[in-house]
Amino acid sequence: MLLLAIVLAAVSPAQAAHDYRVAHEQEILAEFTGLLAIPNLASDTANIEKNANAIAAMFSRRGANVQLLRLDGAPPLVYATLSAANAKTTMAFYAHYDGQPVDPAQWQTPPWQPVLKNDGGDPRIYARSASDDKAPIIAMLAALDAMRAARMAPSVNLKFMFEGEEEAGSPHLASYFDRYPKELAADAWLLCDGPVHQSRHMQLYFGARGVADLEMTVYGPARALHSGHYGNWAPNPIVTLTHLIDTMRDTDGRILIDGFYDDVTPLTPAERDALAAIPNIDDDLKRELALGRTEGAGKPLNELILQPALNLRGFAGGHVGNQASNTISTEARASIDFRLVPAQTPEKLRERVERHIASRNFFIVPDTPDATTRMAHPNVVKLEWGPGYPAARTSMDLPVSRRVAAVIRDATGSAPYLLPSLGGSVPMYLFQRNGTAVIGFPIVNHDNNQHAANENVRLKNLWEGIEMFTALFTNLR
């Protein structure tokens, strides 16, 4: 027995996970594709329940204590725990099992019929949520299997929490934290969402940008008009809207709204140093994306995604191409997503944006205005705000931050890149309650068509993910 223990201890957790995976690839993929075959729109209650039950059963089979935490009208949280003997530290791992809406016409294969493609020797699984965000769940499960096979025990108490409406904006996550404070307490959270660096190097992120959505609708004549008979006289709502947008943002990404940058917390020296250590891949990306210029006055992508952003998601008015007719439209509409950084909040954002728009001679209404309202003001704009949430950031200098980075470094052989913040938005601020450390730990490839058609995950990323979870579960303190 003593001999056996010594032999086992001589194998690193990552190596043990590697050996287990090589011997069990078919079982792992069978479990993965089974999970991917369950449709997972947050609004599809029946299938969301199936997903939750399937994941709960998988963790039960690994000996975890499992519950479905519930709130009325919300997909359940899958909650699982595994205790470690004598451990005082509890590390919690988050992922989500719902996925983005799909447009099946855009998919080469149906979104919920997972397919393994060789892809020129870099095989990938294609399915909705193959990357975002079921891959980490399967990697955690396989890591637990590898630990059992190698007789390795967790070094800390493990909690797992899987959400079923992240892609719908996590509308109940705050309520879940309010309702289940004991279950959702931990010394630190690891959020397993998002992609690794574009160079395929591992990265950890210590924050995320906040987000807020805004729909703006402006109005022209009450009925569509012949542009020959009324053009130059009846206001064209498309032009009204292009000019309003141009008062809000320039072509270089700079936001022109008064006071917009006032609340932005500058990066710390440590964060600046961490950024500098990340290789600049902008030229490769420019080629990949066929870009003739970038926004941000030539600053690198890494730095720019730490700034707040105003993105035009869409603009619709009248018709173009073969559908175009010589008319003045009744309205035009634009959809914006704002990205927020510490210490911006959706509330302050809204106040500043509305003050800006009002100062440009627009009367703001929350609902579609009637004729009297339209006639009473030179310009009327309907503003519809999504709920949104603020940014969050954890210090890279905390012991737990350093420990997670060291475990990954030991498992992969090189230090992960440390991002002060992810460019994208995940509701890290909820996990940060009471100052809890929250670290983002992504495992999937960046070129995964996340949120789009033909979403996929590289098997290499999945395999490395298993090794890293095994290392984290057994080497965190």
Added chain:
Amino acid sequence: MLLLAIVLAAVSPAQAAHDYRVAHEQEILAEFTGLLAIPNLASDTANIEKNANAIAAMFSRRGANVQLLRLDGAPPLVYATLSAANAKTTMAFYAHYDGQPVDPAQWQTPPWQPVLKNDGGDPRIYARSASDDKAPIIAMLAALDAMRAARMAPSVNLKFMFEGEEEAGSPHLASYFDRYPKELAADAWLLCDGPVHQSRHMQLYFGARGVADLEMTVYGPARALHSGHYGNWAPNPIVTLTHLIDTMRDTDGRILIDGFYDDVTPLTPAERDALAAIPNIDDDLKRELALGRTEGAGKPLNELILQPALNLRGFAGGHVGNQASNTISTEARASIDFRLVPAQTPEKLRERVERHIASRNFFIVPDTPDATTRMAHPNVVKLEWGPGYPAARTSMDLPVSRRVAAVIRDATGSAPYLLPSLGGSVPMYLFQRNGTAVIGFPIVNHDNNQHAANENVRLKNLWEGIEMFTALFTNLR
């Protein structure tokens, strides 16, 4: 016989037409709805032929010499003549028998199933082309019937020409004038298209604005990107396009393209006087259209439609509302119609617009650019120009101009408004070859949903049209 002739002569042509119409309304409407029931998209060759044959047969039945003038690949021109004894003057009348495309989902009743509705005591016929532009054809036919019933002969040689692809942009009309110069020669043309004044008062127009269409497409990243991960760095094509548009036109309708107004011929004193005689109905229109402001620095509609115009027909990029997602789109597109006035031409327009856009740091391409082209320039724009045509104008001071106005004044009891130009575009320049006078003579109501769903014509307008055609056919010199 002498007594009879005297009695007949005592009845004015308009009165004779009125009396005839009152006695024959059902027959007139039966012929009208029969014609409206034939679908009439210019591209629908089989039905376009049916329309042409039906109209030809109607004129044959009135004793006219009728031919279908043909060019390969084009709908036929219906061409009919009626000679007057000893007349040296030939007056030609134009209308078109094709109609705008339809979106049946928007129609309360099917577009080619004509329906008579009482409309609160102001009855109307609803059907595609009820106004635009079959109403004048039926009114001319009924005028010929009224003349026969009253034993009135035409005072000038009459020519009728009906086009079958006006709503498709009259792509073959120039070739028809080239091919059939003898048939299409006249001392003056009356173009029977467009609406009467919004006050329901008769009007004549002595010109029309030219038109040119432009589709502009600008480019972002080669594939749609997550706005969180790439926003602030990858150029947003919607923003690129809003800023380009805003360099071209302000919110007051003023066109900002260098030299755009250089070729504009100022109005003559006579044209200014005629304009001043037209009542200003702008306040009524503003109420009808629920407008809180107008473009053009407060100038009246009548005056503004004599200026060139840049109208945004459409803008499309990304998605809005429920379809919106947090992405940076690959492209954005805008559709513009320009209105031209004397002496602007599409060629000069194109040169000035392209010089302007190029000066704003855009590389112009005629086709979708490849990756190499996109990477070689900060901004690439695809410009697709429609064929377009120039403006045209006839002097109000010509004898024929005065005579037409006098006949209408005598028939209706009040002088028609005289518009130097229609705001809309009809290819008057083609009719103006060799300096031929061309006068627009509309009979239909302005609130006819022309080009849109639920197109209609007021019966009162149709009835008055019959009276005026009878007066013109018998009183022109």
